[in-house]
Amino acid sequence: MGKVIAITNQKGGVGKTTTSVNLSACLAKSGKKVLMLDLDPQGNASSGLGIDKDSLESCIYDVLIDGEDIANIIQLTMLKNLFVAPATIQLAGAEVELVGIVSRETILKKALKSIKKEYDFIIIDCPPSLGLLTLNALTAADSALIPIQCEFYALEGVSQLVKTITIVQQTSNKDLEIEGVLLTMFDGRTNLSIQVAEEVKKFFGTKVYKTIIPRNVRLSEAPSYGEPVIVYDPKSKGAAVYNSLAKEVAKNTKEQSKKTKDKKKQEE
Ligand SMILES: Nc1ncnc2c1ncn2[C@@H]1O[C@H](COP(=O)(O)OP(=O)(O)OP(=O)(O)O)[C@@H](O)[C@H]1O
Numbered sequence: 338m339g340k341v342i343a344i345t346n347q348k349g350g351v352g353k354t355t356t357s358v359n360l361s362a363c364l365a366k367s368g369k370k371v372l373m374l375d376l377d378p379q380g381n382a383s384s385g386l387g388i389d390k391d392s393l394e395s396c397i398y399d400v401l402i403d404g405e406d407i408a409n410i411i412q413l414t415m416l417k418n419l420f421v422a423p424a425t426i427q428l429a430g431a432e433v434e435l436v437g438i439v440s441r442e443t444i445l446k447k448a449l450k451s452i453k454k455e456y457d458f459i460i461i462d463c464p465p466s467l468g469l470l471t472l473n474a475l476t477a478a479d480s481a482l483i484p485i486q487c488e489f490y491a492l493e494g495v496s497q498l499v500k501t502i503t504i505v506q507q508t509s510n511k512d513l514e515i516e517g518v519l520l521t522m523f524d525g526r527t528n529l530s531i532q533v534a535e536e537v538k539k540f541f542g543t544k545v546y547k548t549i550i551p552r553n554v555r556l557s558e559a560p561s562y563g564e565p566v567i568v569y570d571p572k573s574k575g576a577a578v579y580n581s582l583a584k585e586v587a588k589n590t591k592e593q594s595k596k597t598k599d600k601k602k603q604e605e
Pocket residue numbers: 348349350351352353354355356377379381463464465521522523550551552553554556557558560
């Protein structure tokens with residue numbers, strides 16, 4: 338059964354899309370079958386994986402609002418194990434349209450049910466808000482991965498996000514976990530980056546990934562070529578760090594599923 342990970346932080350520009358695209362690509366390159374699901378109306382994760390949004394007949398909006406089968410919108414990418422459920426700007430309307438729908442926060446979970454077993458990982462790129470799209474992602478997800486930018490006010494809003502995760506655990510998804518916290522755009526030459534990293538580690542403890550994503554120009558250039566960094570420049574630092582993150586995520590997933598199996602055995 339595929340593991341669903343929501344890449345989320347309501348703060349804008351912290352590296353959600355960069356992480357969704359590159360973590361998905363690195364997991365796929367390591368042999369996992371991956372679906373990158375774009376839930377951000379900006380659709381940058383879709384174009385970052387080479388999807389021509391103008392040529393699409395339908396996108397994740399049609400799945401959420403019109404009940405389209407998600408299998409019908411899935412696109413292939415340049416990597417053989419990597420697939421995309423794309424978003425276009427049409428999705429911007431969904432936040433308002435979802436309000437009128439019964440059980441509105443469980444629509445994505447239901448849509449994923451039929452395809453979850455086909456993938457090893459489903460990575461969801463969330464929008465920079467805590468609205469109904471993010472609520473759908475957190476309800477459908479097994480875990481949330483939180484990127485935090487090593488900048489001023491890094492932790493601002495994080496307690497609100499943790500509160501939202503707690504509410505989701507108490508209401509629509511009791512099994513939701515925090516997958517991990519990822520430090521992004523780290524610049525080791527500045528005291529600020531080092532300070533932020535320390536603060537985040539104090540707040541989240543062992544949940545913080547050992548892999549830290551530095552500022553890397555290749556990571557910011559790759560999206561304009563519609564390629565993940567491991568395709569655009571496989572020898573870059575950006576490619577190395579996202580490969581390392583993918584290894585951590587895969588290792589944690591293996592350990593978690595072993596723990597779950599052992600627990601089940603004990604209960605039997
Ligand atoms: N490690 C990095 N090094 C250099 N540039 C980066 C890095 N990570 C992200 N960027 C750049 O920073 C900008 C914001 O990143 P990204 O789009 O991934 O953030 P986001 O959280 O998804 O944004 P939004 O909240 O708008 O969806 C982009 O231009 C991206 O190319």
